[in-house]
Amino acid sequence: MIVLNDRIRIDDIRRIVPGIRLKIPLFSSYVAAGFPSPAENYIEKVCDLNDLCILNAEATYFVRVGSDSMSGDRIEAGDILVVDCSLEPVGGRIVVVWLNGDHVVKRIRFAGEMIVLESSNPKYLPIYVHPGEDFKVFGVVTRVIMKPV
Amino acid sequence: MNLIGITDCNNFYVSCIRSFNPKLIGQPVIVLSNNDGCVIARSNEAKAVGVKMGQPVFQMDKLISDYNIQVFSSNYEHFGDMSRRVFDSMGRFLENVHVYSIDEAFFEASGYEAIHPDLEEFARMLINTVGQWTRIPISIGIGETMTLAKVANKYCKKHPELGGVFIMDTPEKRNEILSDFPIGDLWGVGYRYQALLKRNGIKTALDLSKMPHDWIKQFMTVEGLRLVYELQGIQCRSLDTEPLHKKSICCAPSFGTKVWSLETIREALATYVARAGEKLRRHSSAAGVVTVFLHTNRFDKVGPHYSNSQTVILPHPTSSTMELLQYADTVLESIYRKGYEYQKVGVILNDIVSESHQQELIFNETPDQRQAQLSKLVDKINGRYGRDKIRLAKQGFYEKNWRMHQRHLSPCYTTKWSDILLVK
Numbered sequence: 001m002i003v004l005n006d007r008i009r010i011d012d013i014r015r016i017v018p019g020i021r022l023k024i025p026l027f028s029s030y031v032a033a034g035f036p037s038p039a040e041n042y043i044e045k046v047c048d049l050n051d052l053c054i055l056n057a058e059a060t061y062f063v064r065v066g067s068d069s070m071s072g073d074r075i076e077a078g079d080i081l082v083v084d085c086s087l088e089p090v091g092g093r094i095v096v097v098w099l100n101g102d103h104v105v106k107r108i109r110f111a112g113e114m115i116v117l118e119s120s121n122p123k124y125l126p127i128y129v130h131p132g133e134d135f136k137v138f139g140v141v142t143r144v145i146m147k148p149v
Numbered sequence: 150m151n152l153i154g155i156t157d158c159n160n161f162y163v164s165c166i167r168s169f170n171p172k173l174i175g176q177p178v179i180v181l182s183n184n185d186g187c188v189i190a191r192s193n194e195a196k197a198v199g200v201k202m203g204q205p206v207f208q209m210d211k212l213i214s215d216y217n218i219q220v221f222s223s224n225y226e227h228f229g230d231m232s233r234r235v236f237d238s239m240g241r242f243l244e245n246v247h248v249y250s251i252d253e254a255f256f257e258a259s260g261y262e263a264i265h266p267d268l269e270e271f272a273r274m275l276i277n278t279v280g281q282w283t284r285i286p287i288s289i290g291i292g293e294t295m296t297l298a299k300v301a302n303k304y305c306k307k308h309p310e311l312g313g314v315f316i317m318d319t320p321e322k323r324n325e326i327l328s329d330f331p332i333g334d335l336w337g338v339g340y341r342y343q344a345l346l347k348r349n350g351i352k353t354a355l356d357l358s359k360m361p362h363d364w365i366k367q368f369m370t371v372e373g374l375r376l377v378y379e380l381q382g383i384q385c386r387s388l389d390t391e392p393l394h395k396k397s398i399c400c401a402p403s404f405g406t407k408v409w410s411l412e413t414i415r416e417a418l419a420t421y422v423a424r425a426g427e428k429l430r431r432h433s434s435a436a437g438v439v440t441v442f443l444h445t446n447r448f449d450k451v452g453p454h455y456s457n458s459q460t461v462i463l464p465h466p467t468s469s470t471m472e473l474l475q476y477a478d479t480v481l482e483s484i485y486r487k488g489y490e491y492q493k494v495g496v497i498l499n500d501i502v503s504e505s506h507q508q509e510l511i512f513n514e515t516p517d518q519r520q521a522q523l524s525k526l527v528d529k530i531n532g533r534y535g536r537d538k539i540r541l542a543k544q545g546f547y548e549k550n551w552r553m554h555q556r557h558l559s560p561c562y563t564t565k566w567s568d569i570l571l572v573k
Contacts, residue, residue: 058237059282061563063570081572085282096572098171103572136171 053143059086061139063096063103070094070105072120079146081105085139096138099129103138151384152318154258154272154291155298158235159306159313161252161285162190165231166221168284169562169570177218181206184403185222185554222555230563231283238282239275247388255298255388258291272314288313292323295386296379299336300326300354320382327355327380337376342369354380398436400425401495405554407446408491414443415481419543421496422477426470429498430528435466435521437500439473441480446492457484466502469520470527473498474541 054060065079073094075081081096089095091110096103097117106117106127115129129135158164162180167173177195179188187205198216200209206220213220232251239254240246247255258268265271272289279287290302297317304326305315317323333343335354345368351357358380365373375385400421408414418441429436444456459480467473477496504521527539537544560568 056282058234058241061570062566063572066571067573069573080569085284086278096570101172103570105572134171 053082053145054084055142056084056086059139060084060142063105065105069119069121069124070107072122073107074146075105075120075144076146079144081141082143082145083139084142087140087142089137089140094141096141098134098136098138099127100134105141108137150259150293150318152258152268152291152293152316153295153298153384153388154256154289155249155295155302156236156239156254156256156275156287156289157302157306158232158252159286159288160190160192161232162221162223162228163192163195164285165224165228166559167192168231169560171284173219177216178221179218180221180223181557183223184405185556186403189223220557221559222557224555224559224561226564227559227561230561231285234283234563235279235285235287238279242275242278245388255295257388268318269314269316272316273312276313286313289315291316291318293318293382294379294384295388296336296376297323297382300330303334304330323382324355327358328353330354332357335376335380337372342373345369397501398425398428398498399495400428401442401493401497403493404491409489411482411485411487414485414491414494415478415543416545418477418481418494418496419474419541419545420537421494422474423470423537423540423544425496425498426468426473426524427528429468429501430525433504434501435468435504436463436473436498437466437502438462438498439476439480440497440499441477441484441494442497443481443484443491443494445489449490449492452490453488455486455489457486459484460499462500466500467521468504469517469524470541471524472517472520474543478543 050057061083063081063083065075065077065081068077075094083096089108091108093108094105095108096105097108099117104117106119109116109118113131115135117127117129119126163173163178166178166180173192175194176192177198177200178192179195179200180190181187182189185206187203188200188209189202191200191202195216195218198212198218200212200218206213209218212218228251232248236246236248236254239256243256244260245257249255258272261268261271265274268291272291276287276289279285288302288305290298290300290305291314292298292301301315301317304317305311305313308315317326330353332338332346332351332354333340335357338346346352346357351360358377360377362374362377365377369376378385402421404417408417438460440458440460442456442458445452445454447454447456461476461480463472463476473496481494531538562568562570
């Protein structure tokens with residue numbers, strides 16, 4: 001059995017430098033004593049979570065969710081979002097935006113001149129962004145990191 | 150014609166903080182030096198209400214409350230990561246980005262005609278992209294030499310209507326701008342040369358570029374001559390030959406409180422040497438000369454004052470923290486005097502050579518390779534698990550009361566999990 005004791009506190013892991021990588025071999029096999037693993041020759045690349053989650057490292061930021069307004073999309077308070085600021089905010093995608101003094105996570109829709117920010121929790125009403133409001137798209141959410149309960 | 154460009158981040162430290170806190174856009178914002186001493190960065194709004202560069206913050210209480218100026222400590226962890234992001238973003242579109250300082254980088258601006266026929270449009274695309282990816286505003290100056298690129302950049306900062314781009318690519322444009330460009334704003338003209346030139350009636354960069362070469366060489370050395378050539382559009386400084394290795398590394402933040410005891414100063418020095426050593430190894434270099442200095446606060450009216458420094462030349466350049474500290478610690482012991490309230494201890498590493506270079510010296514006593522490897526391994530582990538997770542015992546293990554004051558620290562939005570942006 002594998003004991004997963006969580007000895008490194010998450011706060012202690014710091015940068016998103018691609019050089020610091022968690023390497024998980026793509027193939028693994030038991031090594032018979034004295035004989036090299038026959039699979040060894042096939043291990044050419046290791047899976048890297050950074051490759052999977054981060055396409056544009058320079059423009060990617062992590063943000064923490066602070067509300068339950070997107071719970072319909074299984075985004076809960078405390079989850080971490082991977083946000084790519086180089087992507088265009090296409091209608092229908094989940095985005096992080098700056099709106100009237102706060103950063104918020106919402107699904108964005110374009111209705112003519114109007115921008116609509118939808119929550120996926122029925123408790124929250126859609127927000128209509130009017131021209132002239134303090135509004136700016138921060139980036140597009142590309143991954144959600146959550147801890148299963 | 151080979152054109153060279155420079156990118157400069159506008160009010161960089163302020164922009165880094167605004168990048169994650171747009172509430173501060175349009176407000177007067179200042180960033181303070183280490184230990185919250187004096188102003189090292191100002192937003193345009195802060196400049197407009199009269200905040201001066203280098204002004205000590207304790208003189209500014211009234212100004213700060215009158216204009217509701219937002220005050221922040223310097224947060225080099227955050228600034229450093231944002232700097233990397235800005236220049237890495239540019240590196241997606243440019244072949245060679247030569248980072249010159251935390252907020253400036255040179256690049257070759259020629260050779261992109263096939264993909265970007267209009268250079269100005271290309272520069273604007275870079276500004277927009279960096280803006281979207283990092284929310285840091287940059288400006289770009291382009292000229293025939295590095296010096297002229299800097300002139301172009303200064304010019305476009307003074308003229309906001311240019312939208313952050315200025316290309317000085319014809320002799321006519323060059324003469325027009327240089328004829329109005331104060332000598333003191335030129336790259337490499339310090340206070341001393343400025344005074345000399347003014348005494349001789351040279352007021353503008355254009356005047357300087359027309360001076361006879363003999364005169365320049367006599368009074369401003371060959372460096373001055375290079376400057377004159379560069380102003381005439383002849384490349385003398387090159388992106389490749391600018392020193393890659395830092396000439397010296399200094400680590401000397403002031404103490405947060407007054408410090409008396411040798412033991413405490415030792416701890417601080419050990420920590421600074423560890424920082425300086427990390428920096429050395431990051432640039433794959435080694436240092437051959439170590440200077441340690443120690444002083445009380447000269448501006449303190451009470452109490453006796455003392456300051457001293459001493460330099461040792463090492464038997465061989467080294468990058469090992471342990472070896473560096475061994476010498477630094479001995480120096481400290483010899484310059485420390487009992488009975489003073491010390492404000493600062495610092496270490497300066499000089500005679501920096503590249504690591505590969507020093508290995509070629511067969512007849513020199515070479516450093517112990519195992520030590521260098523050990524230090525590198527420690528860097529790797531600390532890079533993963535956090536700074537100083539593995540440290541020398543001399544650095545101490547307890548809460549440091551000599552640590553710097555950072556009362557107005559902004560969050561490390563991109564480098565600490567506990568500090569990342571919160572969204573609603």
